Amino acid sequence: MAPSAPPVVHPATTLVNVPAGEHGLELARRVAAACTACDLYARATQTVFGEGRPSASLMLVGEQPGDREDRAGEPFVGPAGAMLDRALAEAGIDRERVFVTNVVKHFKWKPVPGSKRRLHEKPNAVEIRACRPWLDLELEIVRPDLVVALGATAAQAILGPAFRITEGRGELLDAPDFGRQVIATFHPSAILRARTPGDRDRMLAALVADLALAAETIRAA
Numbered sequence: 001m002a003p004s005a006p007p008v009v010h011p012a013t014t015l016v017n018v019p020a021g022e023h024g025l026e027l028a029r030r031v032a033a034a035c036t037a038c039d040l041y042a043r044a045t046q047t048v049f050g051e052g053r054p055s056a057s058l059m060l061v062g063e064q065p066g067d068r069e070d071r072a073g074e075p076f077v078g079p080a081g082a083m084l085d086r087a088l089a090e091a092g093i094d095r096e097r098v099f100v101t102n103v104v105k106h107f108k109w110k111p112v113p114g115s116k117r118r119l120h121e122k123p124n125a126v127e128i129r130a131c132r133p134w135l136d137l138e139l140e141i142v143r144p145d146l147v148v149a150l151g152a153t154a155a156q157a158i159l160g161p162a163f164r165i166t167e168g169r170g171e172l173l174d175a176p177d178f179g180r181q182v183i184a185t186f187h188p189s190a191i192l193r194a195r196t197p198g199d200r201d202r203m204l205a206a207l208v209a210d211l212a213l214a215a216e217t218i219r220a221a
């Protein structure tokens with residue numbers, strides 16, 4: 001009988017006793033830059049690891065980097081990032097004081113026929129699961145008091161596949177498997193895709209209210 005293939009060792013699990021704060025983040029970022037634990041690395045420019053205050057009380061988690069983030073190597077720097085900045089400012093939160101990341105660290109995309117555009121594709125459950133050790137490591141290093149999940153993909157990755165933004169948005173939820181409380185809200189890119197200006201205004205107001213709840217919760221902790 002042919003010998004079975006050795007189990008795949010996820011690079012995040014090779015990092016043990018990672019120090020909290022900036023040193024730990026730098027170490028994790030370096031190792032994540034070479035991650036090949038799922039197929040997404042092959043077509044993306046680079047790993048987009050989380051960024052922000054290394055000891056932030058608040059961590060914002062989105063779905064995956066977009067086209068601009070993939071090129072820049074930083075999360076939330078494109079149009080969705082500008083929308084997030086606006087919502088944070090309206091909620092009275094300084095972006096410099098939070099940590100921002102995604103459940104998946106590589107950009108998943110498909111080509112647009114006849115164009116150089118790269119069209120965002122939603123990551124699947126296998127890819128989200130493969131990338132989870134990086135999010136767990138970010139949580140271990142940053143140790144936030146509260147997490148805000150931006151959009152359905154992040155919310156379902158954290159709160160389970162049955163979670164619906166339409167039902168549970170804007171509530172302070174316990175996520176025992178995740179080790180801290182979570183507020184789920186709209187992803188800024190969903191606001192950019194809103195069908196009418198009215199929908200867009202309502203979704204932005206909801207995002208701002210949910211971020212304000214997050215800020216208030218941290219202050220009261």
Ligand code: SF4
Nearest residue numbers: 035037038106130131
């Ligand atoms: S998406 Fe995540 S698990 Fe997949 S290769 Fe990139 S960093 Fe690794």
